[in-house]
Amino acid sequence: MSGSRILQTEYTTWMVQDKHAKATDVLANAVSTRIAKALGLPRAETAPTCLACHSLDVPAAQRARTFTSEGVSCEACHGPAAAWLGPHTTRGWTHAQSVGLGMYDTKDVTKRVERCASCHIGTADKAVDHEMIAAGHPDLVFDLAAFSAAMPRHWQGPPSTDRWRDVRDWSVGQIVQLREGLARLARRAAGPVWPEYAELDCFACHHRLTRPDDSWRQARGYANRRPGSAPWNHARFAVARLIVRAADAGAGERFDADMTQLAFEMSKLQGDRTKIAGIAGGVNTLLDGVAARLAARPADAALTVEYMRGIVDEADRIAAFGERSAEQAAMSLEALFSGYRTATGEDEDQAVRAALDRLFQQLENPSAYDPRRFAAELKRVGEVVPGRR
Numbered sequence: 185m186s187g188s189r190i191l192q193t194e195y196t197t198w199m200v201q202d203k204h205a206k207a208t209d210v211l212a213n214a215v216s217t218r219i220a221k222a223l224g225l226p227r228a229e230t231a232p233t234c235l236a237c238h239s240l241d242v243p244a245a246q247r248a249r250t251f252t253s254e255g256v257s258c259e260a261c262h263g264p265a266a267a268w269l270g271p272h273t274t275r276g277w278t279h280a281q282s283v284g285l286g287m288y289d290t291k292d293v294t295k296r297v298e299r300c301a302s303c304h305i306g307t308a309d310k311a312v313d314h315e316m317i318a319a320g321h322p323d324l325v326f327d328l329a330a331f332s333a334a335m336p337r338h339w340q341g342p343p344s345t346d347r348w349r350d351v352r353d354w355s356v357g358q359i360v361q362l363r364e365g366l367a368r369l370a371r372r373a374a375g376p377v378w379p380e381y382a383e384l385d386c387f388a389c390h391h392r393l394t395r396p397d398d399s400w401r402q403a404r405g406y407a408n409r410r411p412g413s414a415p416w417n418h419a420r421f422a423v424a425r426l427i428v429r430a431a432d433a434g435a436g437e438r439f440d441a442d443m444t445q446l447a448f449e450m451s452k453l454q455g456d457r458t459k460i461a462g463i464a465g466g467v468n469t470l471l472d473g474v475a476a477r478l479a480a481r482p483a484d485a486a487l488t489v490e491y492m493r494g495i496v497d498e499a500d501r502i503a504a505f506g507e508r509s510a511e512q513a514a515m516s517l518e519a520l521f522s523g524y525r526t527a528t529g530e531d532e533d534q535a536v537r538a539a540l541d542r543l544f545q546q547l548e549n550p551s552a553y554d555p556r557r558f559a560a561e562l563k564r565v566g567e568v569v570p571g572r573r
Contacts, residue, residue, distance in 0.1 A: 190273045194338040195258070201336035204256035207238040215320055222319035236310045237303035261299055263288035293353045294475055297328050297360035304331070305364045308371055314381035323386055325419070327512065328357025329519030348483035350523035354516070355431075355491070356478045358424045363471040365420040370464040373457040383450065384414040385506045392551040400554055404504060409451035416450035419508035422501075423516045426494040430487065431474050442467050488524050489571050492517060496566035503555035503562065507547060510558045514543050517565060524570060539565045 199205050210216055211229035220228035228234045235241060239253040240260045259265050267285035271277050283289045290296045303310055304326040312324050329350070346352070372380040388401075396402060409415060421443055429436030446463045449455040495502065495513050502513045521536055543565060546558040 189340065191338070191340060192273060197336050197338040198258070202338070204260075205254070207255040208235070208253050209255065211235075211238055219316070219320040223316065241310075256303075261288065261290060292479075293328075293356045294360055294479055297357050298364065300328065300331070301326060301361055301364040305361060306368050311368075312382065313377070317382055317386070323382070323508075325508065325511065326361050327515045327519070328361065329354040329523075330515040333519070333522070346482055347527040348485075348488065348523065350526055351483035351488045351491070351520065352478065352481070354519045354523060355427050355483065356475055358427050358516070359471050359475045359478060362420045362424040363468050363475065366464040366468050366471075370461040370468075373455075373461040373464070378457060379453075379455065381414070383417060385417045385508065387507050387550055387553065388414040390551070391553075400556060404555075408448050410453075413451055413453055415506070416447050417508055418447065418505040419512045422498075422505050422509035423495060423512050426491060426498070427478070428471075428474055430490055430494070431477055431481075435470055435474060439467065439470060442470075483523075485524070485527070485570070488520055488527075489569060492520050492524075492569045493566070495520075496562060496569060499559040499562040499566075500555075503559035506555075507550045507553040510553065510555070510562075511547050513562065514540070514547060517543070533568065536568045539568050 208229065211227075211231075211234055216228040216234075220226070220231060220234075225231040225233070235253065237256075239255065240257050264286050268282040268287050271285075272282045272287070279287075279289075279291060288295065288299060290299060305324055306312060312321055317323055369383055372378070372383060391401075406413070425436070425439060425443065428439045442463050446460065446467070449460050449463070495517055502509050518540055521540065524530075525532060539561075543558070543561045546553065546561055
């Protein structure tokens with residue numbers, strides 16, 4: 185409709201280009217069938233535990249006769265649409281009016297991450313545990329900026345004077361995904377299954393075996409844990425800690441101290457559940473404040489470069505945390521370079537693209553991941569950071 189800010193091509197874009205539209209379909213493929221069999225489920229495409237994230241998860245009692253399960257469709261992200269679907273395409277209708285009628289406010293970056301994380305990290309009702317991963321379900325990895333960039337754009341944003349909004353959204357995304365991950369950890373620590381191996385570094389156990397003299401893991405040693413005790417998956421905070429430090433130096437010190445203690449407890453064969461849940465809850469209170477400050481604080485070129493430089497300067501530390509942490513760093517750097525380029529209006533620098541490609545090549549085969557090679561490539565990225573030393 186002329187004068188509407190709504191494109192009215194959203195459904196077509198979602199149906200033709202968005203992988204969310206195929207989320208239910210994949211439950212009928214050979215891999216999903218095998219996963220269901222391993223888990224003792226009759227069929228993945230009818231199992232509530234699968235449909236919770238792979239469909240519009242509506243209780244059966246609330247489904248109309250015309251209800252169909254067609255992937256992660258509009259209302260899965262935007263909320264029940266009966267009240268706002270028609271009016272929201274009319275001239276002069278505002279987003280605030282839609283929110284007032286029940287639309288989920290995805291324009292609020294914190295709320296957007298929370299909605300994405302409800303499946304991509306999990307909630308009390310939606311979870312991917314070690315049993316599901318062992319049966320063949322992918323491990324849950326999430327990065328707001330990287331995942332959003334991969335989505336076909338079915339919306340047009342409002343005019344904005346904030347050229348650095350992508351960087352701000354990236355920083356909020358990192359903090360909120362960590363907060364949601366810690367909330368999941370606290371739930372699991374209080375739950376019936378402990379330890380829950382899905383919270384640990386998968387590749388500490390699932391990696392290619394080598395001769396002892398070729399093992400970088402044995403050469404690195406086992407700081408603060410016994411050999412044979414798998415370390416906690418550091419991926420969600422390997423980069424986020426740099427953001428906390430940049431937002432509030434005092435909060436950064438408290439964050440580092442608490443996360444060090446949490447990692448120590450998580451790397452025990454039988455970590456103290458109560459202590460783990462308590463530390464996670466305390467850190468989340470701190471993260472609530474950091475997320476709010478970041479959402480309200482404009483980013484700029486200097487802060488973007490500070491983030492990039494922080495990741496590069498911690499190359500050895502991040503690389504040593506394992507493949508998942510390295511992956512998070514690589515996705516973050518790509519998002520930051522993209523945000524910098526968008527804000528400054530510069531064309532893509534081929535030297536930057538080549539450096540990032542070399543970095544991602546180190547992650548193509550997780551079993552062959554070597555932190556020494558990844559750290560070396562990460563340091564090479566530092567050579568193309570704007571305003572490098």
